[in-house]
Amino acid sequence: MNPLGIHAGVWVGGWSPEETRLAVSRTAEAGYDLIELTATDPSGIDTKLVRDLLDEHGLTASASLGLTFDADVNNEDTAVVRRGRAKLGTALELVARIGSTHLVGALYSALGKYSAPATKKARANSVAAIRELAGQAADSGVTLGLEIVNRYESNLLNTTRQALEFLDEVDAPNVLIHLDTYHMNIEEGDFARPVREAADRLGYVHVGESHRGYPGSGTIDFATFFRALVDAGYEGPVTFESFSSAVVDPALSSTLAVWRDLWDDNEDLAHHAHRYITDGLHAARWR
Template sequence: MPIEVACHLNVLVPDAAEPGLTRALGALAELGYSHVVLPPFDPDGAPLAEWAALFRDHGLGPITMVGQAPGADVSSADPAEQERGAAALRRMVDATVALGGDQLNGVSYGLFGRAATAPPREAFERSAAQLGRVADAAHEQGVTMTFEVLNRYETAMINTAEQALDFVAVSGSDHLRVHLDTFHMAVEEADMLEAVRSAVPVLGYLELGQSGRGALGSGSVDAAAVVREAITAGYRGRIGLEAFSRSVLSAVATEVLAIWRDTYTDGAAIAAEAIDIVRSAEATVGSREGTA
């Protein structure tokens, strides 16, 4: 079976509002994508049944995202705040099920944003234990939970594949998975390919993001090499595209993500290039294995 390929919705449109959502899903389905990653949303106010029908109609599986908020943070030393953070994660697991999805990504281990100091080891361990419990419960509902490794300017908790492996081990969960993103890896990893190889046993999502947040074919990240390395190392999970442009994102998202430039204007073209890169890399590995 070919590798399943996902695309972040914000590559094409700023949010899940209509008529943009239906147009974006149609474009991704036509390009051959299997999944779409949704930007964060309020599970209590979203039209889950309506969205679920749209995903089914376009043959696309939804991948949801979840985070933490001040006062609801699993890494907090306050048990009540920890529980509120875990409850937010569980609500999004339920929303994922309602949408017909089977994967939940996100920065689920703590607050997003640059920290003044690195969190203590105790915060790391508290967060891992909470996520492990949620991941095990999510597995029972048919949902795989991953956590994204970010660069130092977006979190001080987990910046490298090595730290992510430690986090999984501390969690005590057999079901918690790692989400690696080449945009962040380009900042933090001394050897990106080795980092990918090391994480394959617990890798649940491999995201391709270029150094400048634009087209995969222009920048310092060799996306094709990353895909080839992952597949050669035995990875058969989903591979996703993430790209951001100021002309496409919402005003709020551009500020949060520091997207100051128009890195592209045609999201469908970016998505077309990305899936071609993945399929070509996949075919190259298959050809090597066929002649070995």
Template sequence: MSVSIHQLKNNPIGIHGYNLVGCWDRTHCEKALKVASQIGYSLVEVPVIDPLFDTQATKELAHKYGLQLSCSVGLSESTDISSLEESVRKQGEQVLMTAVERAHTIGSSIVCGVIYSKLGKYDRAATKQNMQNSVEILRRVAQKAQSLGVRLGLEVCNKYETNLINTAGDALKMIEAIGMPNVVVHLDAYHMNIDENDPVAAIYSCQSRLGYFHIGESHRGYLGTGNISLRSMFRALAQVGYSGPLVFESFSNAIVSPFVTQALAIWRNQWDDGEEVAKHALAFVQSEWFAAQKSKTTPLLSHSID
């Protein structure tokens, strides 16, 4: 039986704001939202703790351009909630509480990213105390978020950018320890390609706890030009009935700030024109997601080949 586009899940397809601009003051916010809307995206992920973040402008302009918003956060050395230093943990908790409040104000239903540790390489493995510190603070943040109708997404990140959550299994364990229903798994194809034994199996393992998905290539460039089996991931997402956002994320130091370039090691650019790569990404995701949903009645085995 044929499948029409009207029978398929209409997941929000989004793009990270830093794909289009390097900061989030009113001028850059408007540029990013206007371009994203014109290209055809329905959601923009905004860097809610950008030093120049303009809350009111973001809310007004998202409404003007008819866009949904999501919020992402990355903690630093001085705001690492897994830290053994109480003053550092307190600063990190305040950052997350502020992010939740801003998300609520601008109409975003989720705050995601590396919100459980610093975003950066550690020189040691995480301890039980590090994990406990993160869990206790995230439980309080999740309680605040729940009262505002906001979810928290724990982004599974590679070993070079955190020592706490490197696999979907790690995220699920932390979610169980936090014990709040509004905490979900945030998977990212780029990171999964580094640390998951089997990205397809990882997607299956999350099932209903999967709430956010980043689409990125192995080299953070044009989709379909790296070594990630994105088609298999899309099919797995369709198989488990994933209904959350599908968000393209790719960075270039031609656009992002020096701080982001350093934090994410963007030493080798894959593109110079953010609008061009964004157009390509939207077409790629729409095509692959449509194909994945049409074929979701066909069982997908682990390690499937495109």
């Protein structure tokens, strides 16, 4: 069975000790194996507390982030790229301190709408930064998952085919593809072909509905997606991601345009999603 995860944004909008305890304990109570932390600002995370709570509840963790335009490796400006590399390094340190093996997200780019296509120089800077990060991550046994996001959140990797070309340029075995059904619904033609194309280079999965609400209440063809994962022999994490203005992370909520309530009962949502994903993967295995 795939480890099932949940994004911490379902539970909390920050990382105070109280929020940290709530997020980890609720994740365990809902039956998940993994909690995904937001590493946008690691300075606010008590890594010792996180690690102690993970051990207490028998959980693992991953961390995700997207870069910002003032610290972006997908840029021609040397100073901006340098700040982006530093931000990636800080996130990698967080992952190591909490004992995680996965750093995922838009590691290659700012998370936001660019005003023009990526330039050849900016892309080369991104490739070089990810290659360097991969070398550092390998020393800690960490896998990097490059999340393919929609055109409004990056100008670099919007499809699986683009990501595969990027991975070929990086040429590091611990850099893999991170698929997200929310973004696939916008950019891909279907939910099976990208999984087949990624094949054994698929390393992390986000399950998110078309409107980021309850899975099964939007337009995502989850049955096809789950079948594709099973057929591909994917055994990595499958992490549920959902956002609502009922839980506000000031930075992340603004970046992802979380302007309205898609749910207000996060416990019901988390239990529903766990059951939905478990049943979907089970049905795909025994179809």
